[in-house]
Amino acid sequence: MITPERIMAWAIPGFFVLIGIELWVARWRGRDVYAINDAINSLSLGVVSQIVGVFTKLFTIGIYAWCAAHWALWNLPANSLWVWISGLLLYDLLYYWLHRWGHEVNVLWAAHVVHHQSERYNLSTALRQTGSGFLLGWVVYLPMALLGYPTDVFAVIAVIDLLYQFWVHTEVVDRLGWFDRVFCSPSNHRAHHAVNDRYLDRNYGGILILWDRLFGTFVEENDDDPPIYGTRSPLQSWNPLWANVEVYRAMLNDSWHARRWSDKLRVWVKRPGWRPADVAVRFPKTAFDITHAHYGPPMSFAWTIYCVVQFALLLMIGVHFLNAAPSMKLAHAALYAMYMVYSLLTLGFLMEGRRIGLWLELMRTVGTAVVVQLTGQWFAMAHLNPIACGSAVIAFGSSAIIVLCIARPPRWHTAQKPLQ
Incomplete structure (x- = not known):
């Protein structure tokens, strides 16, 4: 059976080939889509994520496997095409909700924010992954275990869904007509990564953008309002450890300084950016300026x-x-x-x-x-x-x-x- 490890072994060389092609196309078109320091930082975070995954794989896949073995209502056959197709559709739906909650719940945003910190948008951004997503993300996929999808099927489907999303992180692919209306595409995902008011917290679909159309979170890219990338609390650092902990640190600070116990708890579950009123007064933050210059200390x-x-x-x-x-x-x-x-x-x-x-x-x-x-x-x-x-x-x-x-x-x- 094809394993996730084998799929990734095949995919990794392809990532760098496609990054090279994207860079060539961008330069041919006169587009400045890469900065060396930003690309190294994004790829470094991808490496950190893979390192963490070595030690947490048994935690995430292990929990799924245990639930599938003890709580599954059925035992679905791993050699059935309909199991794979329905599993991929169900996984993509569950991914939509995990992704959406990752933008709506502060503690989930603390993990997901890593993927959005880059102020550039290119294929290296796709490899910019969190090191702490394993803590809570696995919970969302337990329905697949309860329905009896085999662990091996789940693991491969998860990699397929993730790999699909690599190619949509680019500015060199324009709109694709009918494809944009059905699938997550570069145009749709550019809007997702933007911090403009028009695009904020939209287009969560992994493979299908139909989920966003169904649940009212779809927005179309608009040429009159081109996407500006990053987060509304810019990272301003190439430190891969700080990138992974910055939001957790901010939540801990706000929770510690909040006077009301209810606010100490709400900090973790409210929307990103929410702060207790008393904390916001005593420790004000600079308002977000969408016109700020890209971070990038000069290097010789x-x-x-x-x-x-x-x-x-x-x-x-x-x-x-x-x-x-x-x-x-x-x-x-x-x-x-x-x-x-x-x-x-x-x-x-x-x-x-x-x-x-x-x-x-x-x-x-x-x-x-x-x-x-x-x-x-x-x-x-x-x-x-x-x-x-x-x-x-x-x-x-x-x-x-x-x-x-x-x-x-x-x-x-x-x-x-x-x-x-």
């Missing part, structure tokens, strides 16, 4: 090339982690995961021009070279052959030297920007 050409090369290296290491983690001891896999997250965090600081990023990167590159040289291993796995060991030492050692060569002290902020 040398630092840009360095960050691109290091991120490409981290992508290859990430693929190795995803393949190796299932067979590793939990402690070793966790250490490997922390190394990956640390590396992506450091890269984010470098792109923000923060002095701490310089020191963290030196610690990362020098530390990796030294550990590999002394142990001859890569995260307690089998000993590396001399060529692999030497290559790793040279790659990370030379990276440390390059950092020292291209660092320019005046470029680096001496203080951390408050994560507010």
Whole structure:
């Protein structure tokens, strides 16, 4: 049987091929749809999401499997075409409601917001995924378990529904006529990602846009009001950890400072942006300005090339982690995961021009070279052959030297920007 892992293994190379095609088409049309720092940040969040998924898969799929085994009203056959078709339709309907509630319930928005933080709209944005969606999202899909859809069927359908949504994250595909009226399309999803009043909180469908037409949440893209992307509380950071926790942090702050106990609880379940009246007075926030400039601290050409090369290296290491983690001891896999997250965090600081990023990167590159040289291993796995060991030492050692060569002290902020 086709597995989700095999589907993703086939799909990942296709993602980067399509991103390359989109970039070429955009430049041919004279469109500026990509920024290197934004694309790296989006892809970094996708990597973080996959890393988290390694440790939470048993939690999400495990709960579904247990419910299907103990509570299912029927046992539907996995080899039946109608089970697959009806399962995909039901999953897409449940996804619509999860997606909609993700925009209407603050604690669900805290997870989903990651996908909307980019102020660009391109195929890299599609890979910008949350690391905390596993906490509550699984609840919405339990009806499929109760109806008897096999766990393997559910897992594959979930990947199919997710993969479909990749291609709709682009500005280089125009309107598609009748297709836009039935399916989620680039035009429909551009409207969904927009912060304009006209488009806010609309077009939640994953594959079918018919759900939005049925439940009154559909809006058509309007050429007179082109979509502006991002969120109404701009992230203003390339830090992948902060991207995942910013709304949780804001909710905790508001809940802590609220005087009424009912408000402390309502913070979590009200619509995004709602704040207790007393908290809003004591801790006012700047009003949203839709004309604000895109976030993007300047980077020199040398630092840009360095960050691109290091991120490409981290992508290859990430693929190795995803393949190796299932067979590793939990402690070793966790250490490997922390190394990956640390590396992506450091890269984010470098792109923000923060002095701490310089020191963290030196610690990362020098530390990796030294550990590999002394142990001859890569995260307690089998000993590396001399060529692999030497290559790793040279790659990370030379990276440390390059950092020292291209660092320019005046470029680096001496203080951390408050994560507010």
